[in-house]
Amino acid sequence: MNVLGEAQGERQTGLIGGIAAAAVASAALLWWISGTPVLAFAYFAALVVLILAASAASRMRGGSTGDELAPPDWSVTVTAIEQPGLAVAITDRANRLACANSAYAEWFGAAAAPPNLPLDRPSLERLTRAAREAWRDGTARADDLLRSDGTPGWHASAERAGRGEDYLIWRISEAAAANHADAVGALVGGALGRMLSVAGIETALVGPDGIVRAVGRGFAQRASGDPTATLAGQEFVSFLRSDDRDRIFFAREGRKGAPLTLVQVPLEEPSGVATSTGSEVPSLMLLLEGGAGIGSGSDGPGAAATPQLEALLGALPLGLAMTDRDGRFLFGNEAFKRAVGREGQAMPSYPSDLVTREDKGALADAVRRFGKGPALSGDMAIRLRDTPDDPVSLGLAGVRGLGDAAVLLSLSDSTEETRLKRQVAQATKMQAVGQLAGGVAHDFNNVLTAIIGYCDLMLLRHTPGDSDYDDIQQIRANSNRAASLTRQLLAFSRQQTLQPKVVQLPDVVSEVSQLLKRLLGENIELKVRHDRDLGPVRADPQQLEQVIVNLAVNARDAIQSRGDGRGKLTLATRRISARDVRAMGSEIIPAGEYTAIVAQDTGGGIAPEKLGKIFEPFFTTKVLGKGTGLGLSTVYGIVKQSGGYIFADNVEGISGTIEGARFTIYLPVYSGPVSEEHLPASARDAEPEASTWLGSARILLVEDEDMVRAVAERALARSGHKITLARDGEEGLAAVANGGEFDLIVSDVVMPGMSGPRMVKAIRKVRPDLPVLFMSGYAEEQLRKEIDVENMHFLAKPFSVQQIGDRVAAILNAGQRSAKLK
Known part of the structure; x- marks a missing residue:
């Protein structure tokens, strides 16, 4: 920026010097022409004033340009908002994504911007409403957002920011993590907190920012003197003091109170290795009196604390277990046993006994490292011996201040989540296979319609006893068998015609x-x-x-x-x-x-x-x-x-x-x-069908498949009808627009370009009373919304020559009776 300013200054100085030289020359020229020095001097003075004014304005503009803030550096912003386990995104007033952290990109991708996220319709409406409220009021929240498949998703908050308040900062957290924290908070503030307080353990639920979310009654009594105080929203460390020996006391009690041992229990597996100052997730803080600890012997200093901690860990909804520094299990709560598939059974000697052979060495090394090294926390992917195909995340945390060093293991019971994932995957696969089966069946129905139709036409020229009659009947029988398989495929893909x-x-x-x-x-x-x-x-x-x-x-x-x-x-x-x-x-x-x-x-x-x-x-x-x-x-x-x-x-x-x-x-x-209105059109129209039609009808036949069109034409022509052919909707519409008079339209539904229903709706503008018979290999109910027009009839493919002839005759007879009644 300094080099650019110097270059601009040099250019401005050269420009002003050139203007001054031109002013002197023009004044001298004026003096020489007029011979009046006073006039030349006045002219020169006016030019000098103008030059000085222009120079001052240029400097003012240059200074303001240099003082303007540079465009925002979004890479710095992305680094600043990088928070594991929390998706952060910044959008402008047009709901365009300005930047987002890695968690947001992992959950939603770089193309999606709030509020347009993969949610179900009610959740999407709540998120959109939250965006409007944030632009209006400055902040807004949308909780309990469900994914598009209906499973629990996220909680979101929006806050207006920027120099002109032209941006929204979105913070999105997973609903599962919030639900765990809420459940633990309710336990801490309820009977569990009171029970632990009697045992000498004070409890508090603290967020990743160090702010208290919930406390037990005993903690509230000792920290503020009021057992009913919530203390939510205050800093956790403000209630504690330490002496020169690094012993911890309640600030209100001072050294008169009993020294405390602080134990931090993360409530969720961290997304990465945490720093020494705390975890990236909400934590349960335990304050134990009198240096209580976990010892290896029954008479050690931690013997009295073991039942207390077992009672605490057993009541929590998370799967938690404890090992000693050598990796031997001390205990595990029921949620942990349920997560590893050992509900109601004794724990093995080592955590490595729970995993597959390939993961044994890595897990044993990790437990020893966390037990003997500094007090760190982290997680690792393991495969349990009973479910080797579904990796799970195991959280590890080194525990200090409880006598001998120990390792806290946390494992969420993902049985239900795994089951739901499999159900969603199975439903998705079944839907994809169904769509494929329906498409194949539809195309196959066109082929079968042609085969069955040509067999019927050939049987009209052969009588029983002919050499070819039995062969044709065999082809027709096998075609009908293939048609039944096609109906089964349509049934699986939910596209067959039902008459409920x-x-x-x-x-x-x-x-x-x-x-x-x-x-x-x-x-x-x-x-x-x-x-x-x-x-x-x-x-x-x-x-x-x-x-x-x-x-x-x-x-x-x-x-x-x-x-x-x-x-x-x-x-x-x-x-x-x-x-x-x-x-x-x-x-x-x-x-x-x-x-x-x-x-x-x-x-x-x-x-x-x-x-x-x-x-x-x-x-x-x-x-x-x-x-x-x-x-x-x-x-x-x-x-x-x-x-x-x-x-x-x-x-x-x-x-x-x-x-x-x-x-x-x-x-x-x-x-x-x-x-009757609860039955499909094919059932409501089921009047006694006449197999003959007295007279010749003018029929417009619209079908894009050449084989089906040829069979249908010959089947209708043999009944004495006059047939006009069209290969698609555009040709059918042109036949009517060019003055063609028709008694009935027989049309396929799905065609390239203009579909059958679109063509009929356009024709009905000039011929509102013209009946139509739709043919399709798809189910009538699948096409119901598309073919919902007046005076409409339906014929499912594949059909025989006799079936299409009887169906057309019935429609024409019904129209003739209706015309006589009018």
Whole structure:
């Protein structure tokens, strides 16, 4: 900046000198021309005044430019806001990200800026409202923000800052950490704090900034004289004093009080090695009287303190354990045992006995290092012996002031978190596979429509007994079999066409019971039980029957694969209340009224490692050639498309062995009115269909697939209709715009460019009464919002020549009857 200023000064000096020389020359020239020295002198004086004024203004501008602040150096800001475990971001008034620390980039990425974060809709609205309040009031908070998948996410605060208050500083912390701190704070301020105070241990919950969050009643009494004082918001060190021997006392008691030993317990695993002045996370501060400690012998100085610390660590919700300086376990609380898979069992001799062989050496070295070195804390990734595929983070902290040196181990119980992660991963995988299956099935339906259609057309020219008749029938039969596999794929991807009705599950079970008895055979006993007061459900009864049959077939195959092939299948219907759902504690099923159907067999159950895969398409536990792997995937798709939930688990016997598998299906109870409007259009339109149409109709056929268009054209032309073809929506719209008169539009739904529904909506502006028949390989309900137009009919692919002919005839007959009534 100094070099730049000197260069600018030199240029300004040279410029002013040149102007002065020009002024003298012009004054001399004026004197010579006019011959009047007074006039020349006045002219020169005026120029000098102007030059001086210009020089002064230039200097003022130069000075102000030099005094202006340089643009902000965001790299320095990023370094200043770097806080482990806390995401910090700075946004401008346009909600653009100015800078962020590494924690923010790790959680949300560099492209996302608050309030546009991956949250569910209510949380996103609360965060947006907090941003507006921060711009208006200066500060705002948004707590209990949920991620886009509905799991607990973060707490956020915003603060207005900057010279012109043109920036918002966002501080975002994980909700899980805050919940742990809140839980411990409630324990400290409640019965646990009072119990420990009686045992000579005063407690306080202190934030990473040294500010008190909660204290026990004993701490409040000794620090302020008032046991009901909260002391929250004050500095923790302000209540303590030390003497020349580095003994700690309460400031209010001074040396008259008993000396204290301070123990700091981090409540979460630190994100890195902490400094000697404290941890990066909230801590539980323990003040022990009289030099209490943990000794190796029962009569040592720490013998009296061991039960106190065990009681404290046992009551905390975090998994905590203590080792001596040589790495031997002293004790571990129940939360720690639960986290390492040893609930109700004794702890092993060393922490390294809990981990895989590859991690034993590293963990043993770390425990010895923290036990014999300076009082540091940190964490390391380990793999537990019982769950080697899921690494966990183990926190270690060297403990001093309790007699012999010790190491505090902290391990959160991540069982529930791991389970939720697996469920989310499984749901994501199933959704992706479903989308793939639906797309493949849709394209395959177009191929099958052409094959079945051409077979029908060929059969019109051949009669039974012809040499080719049986071959054509065989091709058609195999095409229909492929179409059934396609329907199973569509069922899995929740894209098949359903005709839901309000039904009672016991009625559906009764309808299929006789079939099940023949299907199971004499060696397998079928038992049926029904609860009372079952609520009705809205589902397709035929699809529910398919669900029951598929489950029964799987149960039969499982039973027959064991021993003498004898067993039992139990079908039960149950009433599930909202209270029962809440008692289940499920993260998947929302609270409400359900009617459940349970299918339980004695077939030996499902291997635990395969439970998460059984609903995937083409996955089967049967021997090669015994199953397609689409049975349970079809069940899964039908249940999900009906708005229900399905779970599979194993049934354990008295001896603890697995006796069989159990499938439980929850369908929501239907409480609305029962009327025709609750049925899909394909069911509401189901009038007695006439197979013939008297007369020739003008039909606009719009289909982008050449094979399907050719089959449909020949099928309709053989009925005497006049067909106009169009390859896409644009051609179909042009045919009407060019003056074409049509009695019916037969159109595909999904086409490149203009889709079928968009084309129909444009045509309806000039022909509002023109009926339309949509054809699609996707489910009608999947397309319901897109094809929701008046006087609309639906035909699912693949279809035969007879089906499309009868469907068109029925629509034309219905239109003719309606016209006569008018």
